[in-house]
Amino acid sequence: MTRISVTVDGVKYSDDVEPRTLLVHYLRENLGKVGTVIGCDTSNCGACTVHLDGRSVKACNVLAVQADGHEVTTIEGLAEGGQLHPMQQAFHEHHALQCGYCTPGMIMQAIDILKDNASPSEEQIRAGLEGNLCRCTGYHNIVKAVSAAAEAGAGSKAGE
Amino acid sequence: MIPASFEYLAPTSLADALSALAEAGDEGKVLAGGQSLLPVLRMRLNAPEKVIDLGRIEELRGIREDGDHLVIGAMTTHADVAASDLVWEHAAVLADAAAEVADPQIRHRGTIGGALVHADPAGDLGAPVLALDAEFVIAGPGGERTVAAADFFVDLFETAVEDGELLTAIRIPKHTGWGGHYEKFVRVAHQWSIVAVAAAVRVEDGAIAEAKVGLTNMGSTPLRAAAVESALVGRSTGDLGDACSAAADGTNPPSDLNGDAEYRKHLATVLTKRAVLAAAGG
Ligand SMILES: Cc1cc2nc3c(=O)[nH]c(=O)nc-3n(C[C@H](O)[C@H](O)[C@H](O)COP(=O)(O)OP(=O)(O)OC[C@H]3O[C@@H](n4cnc5c(N)ncnc54)[C@H](O)[C@@H]3O)c2cc1C
Ligand code: FES
Ligand code: FES
Numbered sequence: 001m002t003r004i005s006v007t008v009d010g011v012k013y014s015d016d017v018e019p020r021t022l023l024v025h026y027l028r029e030n031l032g033k034v035g036t037v038i039g040c041d042t043s044n045c046g047a048c049t050v051h052l053d054g055r056s057v058k059a060c061n062v063l064a065v066q067a068d069g070h071e072v073t074t075i076e077g078l079a080e081g082g083q084l085h086p087m088q089q090a091f092h093e094h095h096a097l098q099c100g101y102c103t104p105g106m107i108m109q110a111i112d113i114l115k116d117n118a119s120p121s122e123e124q125i126r127a128g129l130e131g132n133l134c135r136c137t138g139y140h141n142i143v144k145a146v147s148a149a150a151e152a153g154a155g156s157k158a159g160e
Numbered sequence: 161m162i163p164a165s166f167e168y169l170a171p172t173s174l175a176d177a178l179s180a181l182a183e184a185g186d187e188g189k190v191l192a193g194g195q196s197l198l199p200v201l202r203m204r205l206n207a208p209e210k211v212i213d214l215g216r217i218e219e220l221r222g223i224r225e226d227g228d229h230l231v232i233g234a235m236t237t238h239a240d241v242a243a244s245d246l247v248w249e250h251a252a253v254l255a256d257a258a259a260e261v262a263d264p265q266i267r268h269r270g271t272i273g274g275a276l277v278h279a280d281p282a283g284d285l286g287a288p289v290l291a292l293d294a295e296f297v298i299a300g301p302g303g304e305r306t307v308a309a310a311d312f313f314v315d316l317f318e319t320a321v322e323d324g325e326l327l328t329a330i331r332i333p334k335h336t337g338w339g340g341h342y343e344k345f346v347r348v349a350h351q352w353s354i355v356a357v358a359a360a361v362r363v364e365d366g367a368i369a370e371a372k373v374g375l376t377n378m379g380s381t382p383l384r385a386a387a388v389e390s391a392l393v394g395r396s397t398g399d400l401g402d403a404c405s406a407a408a409d410g411t412n413p414p415s416d417l418n419g420d421a422e423y424r425k426h427l428a429t430v431l432t433k434r435a436v437l438a439a440a441g442g
Contacts, residue, residue: 019168055268061198065168130349131263
């Protein structure tokens with residue numbers, strides 16, 4: 001076992017973990033953060049996307065021990081005071097989901113896109129979501145939601 | 161799936177990493193960004209007893225100038241290479257290729273050193289560093305040595321980095337004022353290259369004065385298209401003529417579900433032309 005200290009969604013945790021524990025399993029099983037989901041075995045789908053020190057990563061392809069001393073934000077840490085993050089609100093308003101399984105990862109990656117580019121074109125949004133697969137929507141409403149969130153100024157919030 | 165159990169070591173200096181590696185011997189495996197290694201461990205294709213994480217060694221990270229060279233630390237991420245003004249200025253084709261690796265999440269973790277030591281023939285960084293005549297700085301128990309790109313790539317998944325050694329940096333002669341472009345051909349999002357071409361050209365008065373061309377996935381290692389490089393010299397950027405038609409000469413591309421060898425040879429000539437035109441225009 002290795003002792004790690006990680007700040008997740010603003011709360012500091014210290015835990016003993018086996019070094020082989022994947023970050024996504026640590027989040028779900030040790031911390032109960034089941035908002036972050038697992039969709040594949042090959043690091044292709046992006047469903048497990050979280051932010052590590054503010055940038056998007058696939059939590060199934062990072063060890064929990066690699067996050068020691070670092071900061072993680074999951075889908076569960078976005079809303080503030082009961083108010084959805086503007087990107088969550090935009091996904092809601094634009095019907096950017098059907099089954100919803102890809103949604104936590106899509107939203108985390110969409111926020112990451114706006115960190116580099118507060119007003120991305122449709123093409124830039126599609127390229128930015130390249131590592132996130134959706135089996136239901138055909139992506140159109142997801143792209144619309146990200147555009148709308150950017151126009152509503154979610155980019156300035158993304159930089160926080 | 162989750163990896164088999166291992167002991168985790170996180171040295172904070174290169175010297176400590178080298179001694180941990182020496183001590184671990186055959187039982188040790190180096191972890192960089194983990195974007196190739198963790199999938200391998202999760203599939204249980206490999207089960208090292210000790211994993212030595214380079215992620216906490218600051219001296220292996222970052223991009224700096226050293227006279228007429230650019231020096232990129234092995235642990236610099238694809239995202240940092242793709243976002244670097246220095247790399248765009250002095251080695252544009254490498255920055256362009258780094259932006260084409262996998263997807264944004266993987267580019268935030270994966271490192272240039274990890275990708276080059278992994279040496280997947282479909283990987284995107286070998287061709288640009290080979291085209292730019294890069295040198296590889298390798299540290300081992302006996303000290304440091306420098307290997308030319310032409311000698312670095314040995315075979316499929318095999319490089320000049322020996323057991324007990326670490327790649328510490330990539331030194332790239334500055335190609336300031338050269339245009340660069342990486343033309344990657346894939347069928348679906350965030351796929352490995354079916355074929356890709358790295359082109360760097362220096363244009364003088366509307367004609368190509370010098371050209372360097374690297375090929376991805378046209379053999380077991382990245383390759384230079386030497387015949388194309390010489391045929392391009394003197395050509396007008398508006399009319400390359402048949403200068404790119406020899407792009408597949410001397411190559412031995414794989415045949416797989418994405419295309420057979422003949423198809424890849426055809427692709428190489430088409431993509432070379434596109435890459436050179438884009439590099440000359442940019
Ligand atoms: C879904 C997916 C899609 C991908 N698509 C692409 C793609 O399109 N193009 C592409 O080029 N790559 C692609 N990759 C791979 C990606 O580029 C990896 O980042 C890269 O291959 C490995 O870099 P890493 O830092 O993650 O290395 P790791 O995975 O940590 O290590 C890779 C190997 O190199 C060794 N190693 C690492 N660093 C050193 C060092 N400094 N010295 C000695 N040995 C070292 C390790 O022991 C290991 O054997 C993809 C990966 C995934 C998961
Ligand atoms: S579960 Fe992580 S990418 Fe699919
Ligand atoms: S909404 Fe079902 S996978 Fe995207």
